[in-house]
Amino acid sequence: MEHRAFERLGRSASVIGLGCWQLGADWGDVDDATAMAILHAAADAGVTFFDTADVYGDGRSERFVGQLLRERAGEQLFVATKTGRRATAQVDQEYSEEHLRAWIARSLENLGVDRLDLVQWHCPPTDTITRESMYELFDELTAEGLIAGYGVSVETVEQARLAIAHPHIASLQIIANAFRLKPLETVVPEAAAQGVGVIVRVPLASGLLSAKFRSDTEFAADDHRAYNRQGEAFDVGETFAGVPYEVGVAAARELADCLPDDITPAQAALRWLVDQPGVTTVIPGASSVAQAQANAAVGSLPRMGDAYRGAVRRIYDSQIRHFVHARW
Numbered sequence: 001m002e003h004r005a006f007e008r009l010g011r012s013a014s015v016i017g018l019g020c021w022q023l024g025a026d027w028g029d030v031d032d033a034t035a036m037a038i039l040h041a042a043a044d045a046g047v048t049f050f051d052t053a054d055v056y057g058d059g060r061s062e063r064f065v066g067q068l069l070r071e072r073a074g075e076q077l078f079v080a081t082k083t084g085r086r087a088t089a090q091v092d093q094e095y096s097e098e099h100l101r102a103w104i105a106r107s108l109e110n111l112g113v114d115r116l117d118l119v120q121w122h123c124p125p126t127d128t129i130t131r132e133s134m135y136e137l138f139d140e141l142t143a144e145g146l147i148a149g150y151g152v153s154v155e156t157v158e159q160a161r162l163a164i165a166h167p168h169i170a171s172l173q174i175i176a177n178a179f180r181l182k183p184l185e186t187v188v189p190e191a192a193a194q195g196v197g198v199i200v201r202v203p204l205a206s207g208l209l210s211a212k213f214r215s216d217t218e219f220a221a222d223d224h225r226a227y228n229r230q231g232e233a234f235d236v237g238e239t240f241a242g243v244p245y246e247v248g249v250a251a252a253r254e255l256a257d258c259l260p261d262d263i264t265p266a267q268a269a270l271r272w273l274v275d276q277p278g279v280t281t282v283i284p285g286a287s288s289v290a291q292a293q294a295n296a297a298v299g300s301l302p303r304m305g306d307a308y309r310g311a312v313r314r315i316y317d318s319q320i321r322h323f324v325h326a327r328w
């Protein structure tokens, strides 16, 4: 497994991490034993970077990751959590100092640590990203030793540019994949050039890029791929990367047809992302041990070849760009 540096944190992470949203909620049922087995399978396969959030299952995901840290004490595991979305009150109150300090205390408790490795603002509104008092507060939390550093998880390229303009941001998290090329062509290399670690989320377009879905695939009622297709619960870009489902199913199948037999569509999609300039770590979510293992194996696969790279560009321009490029 290759490791890459988060320069401003002075530490490295595996190029394939594990997204831990599935271990909280919103993806159908992932029971407790499966959640812990996924975490250990990823760590056994060389994954050292785990992305979670205080709201995933209202702390369930963080608590599983905390259990992993206890069960693998002594290993250099790197946990990135998120804060800012626990209140249903008005958005500007969500990011009040009182709330943020309470939520960070709760994440410390859920994870069972004295200091958080990395705290990401969880897709805040644009005016929060530009609010100087936010940076001052997180500088204070760093100085107090409660967090080792902070970053921002964003929806759009414009928000990403505002965030990386600040010299203390250690990481940027953004959606990028074969159906979301704009960040890779713009802000991802820009962030890396400034020493900001880049965490790529939704790398499989919520599973679409595995090419396993059909137009009639059914998702559980408590899976966001059933209840957020039009953005009913949160930004529609977080579900299938914002690509209309049937368009994505067809495009993913066409992309998969360009592959040799010795790599799966999901692995190709991940490897291609790892190859992109500026990417520090890619964080696929997994709902089974087999997925976690297959995804981790990508960290030691060779680069994707010209045929796949060309197919990504052709399919994006002809079928996907229209739906996503201007919006995110």
Ligand SMILES: NC(=O)c1ccc[n+]([C@@H]2O[C@H](COP(=O)([O-])OP(=O)(O)OC[C@H]3O[C@@H](n4cnc5c(N)ncnc54)[C@H](OP(=O)(O)O)[C@@H]3O)[C@@H](O)[C@H]2O)c1
Binding pocket: 018, 019, 020, 021, 022, 027, 051, 052, 082, 122, 123, 153, 154, 173, 200, 201, 202, 203, 204, 205, 206, 207, 208, 210, 212, 238, 266, 267, 283, 284, 285, 286, 287, 290, 291, 292, 294, 295
């Ligand atoms: N606002 C934010 O900051 C934010 C938002 C979204 C996500 N995230 C983070 O990013 C992580 C990754 O994004 P994501 O989980 O939304 O989407 P994703 O990684 O694109 O898709 C995950 C889904 O892809 C399928 N999958 C994974 N590995 C596979 C394999 N090897 N073969 C076939 N199918 C496979 C699984 O679907 P099935 O379960 O159907 O098998 C899995 O649940 C999250 O877990 C979370 O940590 C952060």
